[in-house]
Amino acid sequence: MRPFDVPTRDEVTEQNQQIFDDLKSKLDFVPNIYATYAHSDNALARYLTFANGKTSLNNKEKEVVNLAVSQVNGCTYCQAAHTAIGKMNGFSEDQTIELRKGEASFNEKFDALAGFAKSVAENRGRISDDVLQNFFDAGYSKENLVDVIVTIGDKTTTNLLHNVTEIPIDFPEAPELKETVS
Template sequence: MTTFNVPTREEVNTTNQGIFDHLEKALGFVPNLFATYAYSENALKNYLDFTNAKTSLKAKEKEVVNLAVSQVNKCEYCLSAHTAIGKMNGFSEDQILELRAGKASFDNKLDALARLSKNITENRGNTDADILENFFNAGWTKENLIDTISLVGDKTISNYINNTTRVPVDFPVAAPLDAALA
């Protein structure tokens, strides 16, 4: 079976080296998943441009989507990273577990977002009408819907890259959802 080592700065092109330097300065390290994007000469820059693009969703709302999507796609790396980021955005451990399960009993609007994100991912975009109606009834807009779908795609790309390459998780590992809820 092919194994994927995490590329080092010296193993990537000069564009990616510059991105590594920026990530090192901003985050204190280059996350293994981002480094894995650098196997491609263009994918890391393209991904960072996409994931950092303007959106109608606030940072905390983006984490709702990231956690629900990563759970459906069973991405240990992204679940671990977004559990840490979710905590930095003010979510408790119990709230993060709920969001991973695609719900949020603690906030009606976030509940609609989590349910939509989970449903879109599970159904590959064939969203259930009642889930969509609940999303709009909770106060979300059509702009929010399009931005949510874009974010589902963004996170799915990372989930698929990690699930294919299986690079080591360099965040505290999130507990499996079933074990955590037991």
């Protein structure tokens, strides 16, 4: 058992208390992963500024990246959270499962994006020319490429935080992926 608790509002700094209040007003609760950032006086505000920054990606595209990267990084918290958020953005359960695999047979553009995000995360940016060309051929731009990489960084930060702390998941658990044999 890891020695990490999820801090309550009363256990965090005044700045973090204000952020908790804002999150609760917008989301109706403070997700455990955000509360965990509040072990630091500055990390929660810093992370939320980073995660909520402007991007050329729309909400569905961000969820494509979040699902693929959270699977690569083995973060069960983010798999659960982004399965729920993906559904709120119009993806079905089966589609979220495909996206976690780095695929999207239901949409050619999302398929290229999911494959690109998965490859970047798995290979630490050292991707093949084919993956890169497929991304551009699907209609994505250099601006999109930079924004996908920033989104991967954002999601990887949270994936690592959960993987280290193992704080409780407060979203419905994402289904386990079935292993496929090639």
